[in-house]
Amino acid sequence: MSENVGRWLRDEIENAILSNEFAPGERLDEMVLASRFGVSRTPVREALMQLNAIGLIEIRPRRGAVVIDPGPHRIYEMFEVMAELEGLAGSLAARRLDQASRQAITMAHKRCEQSAEAGDSDAYYYDNEEFHKAIYAASRSEFLEEQCTQLHRRLRPYRRLQLRVRNRLTTSFSEHCGIVDAIFAGDGEEARRLLRSHVGIQGERFSDLVASMATR
Amino acid sequence: MSENVGRWLRDEIENAILSNEFAPGERLDEMVLASRFGVSRTPVREALMQLNAIGLIEIRPRRGAVVIDPGPHRIYEMFEVMAELEGLAGSLAARRLDQASRQAITMAHKRCEQSAEAGDSDAYYYDNEEFHKAIYAASRSEFLEEQCTQLHRRLRPYRRLQLRVRNRLTTSFSEHCGIVDAIFAGDGEEARRLLRSHVGIQGERFSDLVASMATR
DNA sequence: GTCAACGATTGTGTATACAAGAATTGAATT
DNA sequence: AATTCAATTCTTGTATACACAATCGTTGAC
Numbered sequence: 174m175s176e177n178v179g180r181w182l183r184d185e186i187e188n189a190i191l192s193n194e195f196a197p198g199e200r201l202d203e204m205v206l207a208s209r210f211g212v213s214r215t216p217v218r219e220a221l222m223q224l225n226a227i228g229l230i231e232i233r234p235r236r237g238a239v240v241i242d243p244g245p246h247r248i249y250e251m252f253e254v255m256a257e258l259e260g261l262a263g264s265l266a267a268r269r270l271d272q273a274s275r276q277a278i279t280m281a282h283k284r285c286e287q288s289a290e291a292g293d294s295d296a297y298y299y300d301n302e303e304f305h306k307a308i309y310a311a312s313r314s315e316f317l318e319e320q321c322t323q324l325h326r327r328l329r330p331y332r333r334l335q336l337r338v339r340n341r342l343t344t345s346f347s348e349h350c351g352i353v354d355a356i357f358a359g360d361g362e363e364a365r366r367l368l369r370s371h372v373g374i375q376g377e378r379f380s381d382l383v384a385s386m387a388t389r
Numbered sequence: 390m391s392e393n394v395g396r397w398l399r400d401e402i403e404n405a406i407l408s409n410e411f412a413p414g415e416r417l418d419e420m421v422l423a424s425r426f427g428v429s430r431t432p433v434r435e436a437l438m439q440l441n442a443i444g445l446i447e448i449r450p451r452r453g454a455v456v457i458d459p460g461p462h463r464i465y466e467m468f469e470v471m472a473e474l475e476g477l478a479g480s481l482a483a484r485r486l487d488q489a490s491r492q493a494i495t496m497a498h499k500r501c502e503q504s505a506e507a508g509d510s511d512a513y514y515y516d517n518e519e520f521h522k523a524i525y526a527a528s529r530s531e532f533l534e535e536q537c538t539q540l541h542r543r544l545r546p547y548r549r550l551q552l553r554v555r556n557r558l559t560t561s562f563s564e565h566c567g568i569v570d571a572i573f574a575g576d577g578e579e580a581r582r583l584l585r586s587h588v589g590i591q592g593e594r595f596s597d598l599v600a601s602m603a604t605r
Numbered sequence: 606g607t608c609a610a611c612g613a614t615t616g617t618g619t620a621t622a623c624a625a626g627a628a629t630t631g632a633a634t635t
Numbered sequence: 636a637a638t639t640c641a642a643t644t645c646t647t648g649t650a651t652a653c654a655c656a657a658t659c660g661t662t663g664a665c
Contacts, residue, residue, distance in 0.1 A: 177450050177648065179438075204616070213650045215431075218617090222395075222435055226442030234392040235617055235656055250532035257477045261470070316466035393618065419647070429620045434647090451626055451647055 178212055182220035185210065190229055190240055191330050197242030201230065228327065245383050248331055249374060255324050256373035259305065262321055263352065263368040264361035266311035274311035275357065281307045282353050289346040294336050297345075301336075302329075304349060308356070308368075334385040335378070345371075394428050398436035401426065406445050406456055407546055413458030417446065444543065461599050464547055465590060471540050472589035475521065478537055479568065479584040480577035482527035490527035491573065497523045498569050505562040510552050513561075517552075518545075520565060524572070524584075550601040551594070561587075 186206065189195045207217045225232045232238045243251070266274065281304040288297035305325065309318040325332075335341060348371045355364035374382055402422070405411045422433045441448045448454045459467070482490065497520040504513035521541065525534040541548075551557060564587045571580035590598055 179648080180450075202616075214617090215649055215651090219434070219438055219648095222438045223442050226439050234396075236658090237617070247532055250530045253530060254474070254477070254533050254536060257473055258470070261473045314466045314469065316463055317470050320470060395618085420645095430647090431619055431621090435618095452628090453647065 178216040179219035179223075182206075182210060182212070182216055183223045186220055187224060187227075187229060190224070191326075193330065195240050197240050199240045201238045201240065203237075227323070245379075245386070248328075248382070249379055251324065251328055252331075252372065252374045255321075255328055256369045256371075258317065258321050258324065259308070259372045260365040260369040262309050262312040262314075262317055263356060263364035265314055265317070266308050267356045267359050267361040267364045269313045270311055270356060270359070271313075274307070274313075277307040278304070278311060278353060278356065282349060285346055285349055289342045292342065294342060297342055298333055298336055301332075301345065308352075311356070331382060331386075335374070335382055337385055338378075338381045341381075394432040395435035395439075398422075398426060398428070398432055399439045402436055402440060403443075403445060406440070407542075409546070411456050413456050415456045417454040417456065419453075443539070461595075461602070464544075464598070465595055467540065467544055468547075468588065468590045471537075471544060472585045472587075474533065474537050474540065475524070475588045476581040476585040478525050478528040478530075478533055479572060479580035481530060481533070482524050483572045483575050483577040483580045485529045486527055486572060486575070487529075490523065490529075493523040494520070494527060494569060494572065498565060501562055501565055505558050508558065510558060513558055514549055514552055517548075517561065524568075527572070547598060547602075551590070551598055553601055554594075554597045557597075 186195070186201070195201065201221065203214045203217050203221070207214045210217070221230060221232060221238050224230045225238065229241060230238045231241050266278075281300060284300040285297060285304055288300050302325070306322065309321045312318060336345070348367065352364060352367045352371060355361075355367055402411070402417070411417065417437065419430045419433050419437070423430045426433070437446060437448060437454050440446045441454065445457060446454045447457050482494075497516060500516040501513060501520050504516050518541070522538065525537040528534060552561070564583065568580060568583045568587060571583055
């Protein structure tokens with residue numbers, strides 16, 4: 174339980190939304206949430222305002238809060254921006270790499286390798302996140318790191334779906350290899366290019382994602 | 390006065406921060422704000438939470454809110470990300486341009502030309518904003534447009550400072566010409582490249598900005 | 606039988622009251 | 636004189652209460 178109830182609630186409700194416990198379009202009643210978490214309406218409202226600012230819910234004046242349903246098209250747009258930001262992070266990382274970042278990336282990369290070989294999709298999902306975060310950090314741009322982390326969180330559930338697609342685990346890992354090579358070689362433009370296509374959901378990847386979303 | 394007091398206050402306080410009425414580092418006392426705007430603490434708190442989410446202020450638990458002081462380095466990082474996003478917007482605009490967007494860009498571009506020729510820095514500041522927004526819209530990616538608009542707002546005061554630099558008006562406008570040409574020619578990669586260097590603050594532009602900030 | 610209007614109910618928006626933690630000030634001791 | 640500790644005060648965090656807007660159901664008329 175974070176320092177104040179509002180932030181704790183924000184995380185709690187955010188997780189509930191991202192894990193699809195609160196479905197898109199669902200209305201979030203302040204009183205229901207308050208009694209569910211055993212608090213008053215005030216911190217609930219604060220949490221909702223923050224989620225609204227993040228873009229997870231929409232608050233229509235005097236009409237309450239509803240979970241936003243991004244829809245395939247908007248999800249595509251979000252991945253498009255994510256790809257661009259990660260590309261930038263990669264190119265900066267390649268230019269600015271230091272010993273600590275190099276180690277962090279190497280470690281995360283090795284963990285991904287193990288999970289991929291074991292075919293453990295859940296483990297890879299987690300390790301993959303650490304890998305990408307290591308690249309954000311290696312960019313040595315705090316603002317970029319924040320933006321990437323925030324967007325990554327919003328896209329988390331869809332990234333998870335992506336990994337369920339057949340052979341995606343090994344494909345993903347082999348792409349990681351190229352990215353690591355480019356960054357370690359100091360080739361910023363190559364790192365950017367590889368990360369963009371790794372993160373983006375061009376062509377069949379997009380239809381794969383839509384298909385996974387439907388069969389959920 | 391927007392539909393609810395909270396949002397109105399958010400805009401009000403945001404403007405006060407961006408126009409430097411509330412200086413970076415300054416502490417925002419909830420009671421003071423409440424009495425200043427003639428409301429209770431509740432909507433003030435809601436406004437502060439939103440500003441916190443936007444990244445304009447920092448709320449430390451039980452210790453109140455302070456206006457964030459970005460500092461030159463962080464501002465540089467923000468422009469770096471902004472350049473990347475605008476570059477993406479430009480490349481998408483070049484590929485997806487339709488008649489309406491083309492007209493909007495042309496009009497904004499002409500306005501910029503007039504203001505630049507008149508040497509009217511304030512008018513150019515406004516027209517320039519419209520020009521960039523027209524490109525965001527032309528990207529036909531709502532999410533990207535939102536992200537660009539939001540970041541543009543946060544950088545607004547510094548963009549304004551930039552324009553004060555000698556000859557920056559004409560330089561800026563001639564860069565616009567190239568950007569418009571590339572977009573209208575459907576050359577996405579050229580548009581991206583030009584926008585990146587137009588928005589970014591590499592080299593002497595950065596020191597110019599820092600210098601302007603100091604003499605404010 | 607359907608549509609519209611009015612009332613009841615539910616839920617949000619704002620204010621106020623109360624509790625708890627942090628900062629500051631003052632005194633006492635070294 | 637300086638430093639530390641304690642107490643008071645000030646501000647934030649949470650709860651509760653009240654007011655008003657929106658929605659839904661019911662009733663009546665066409």
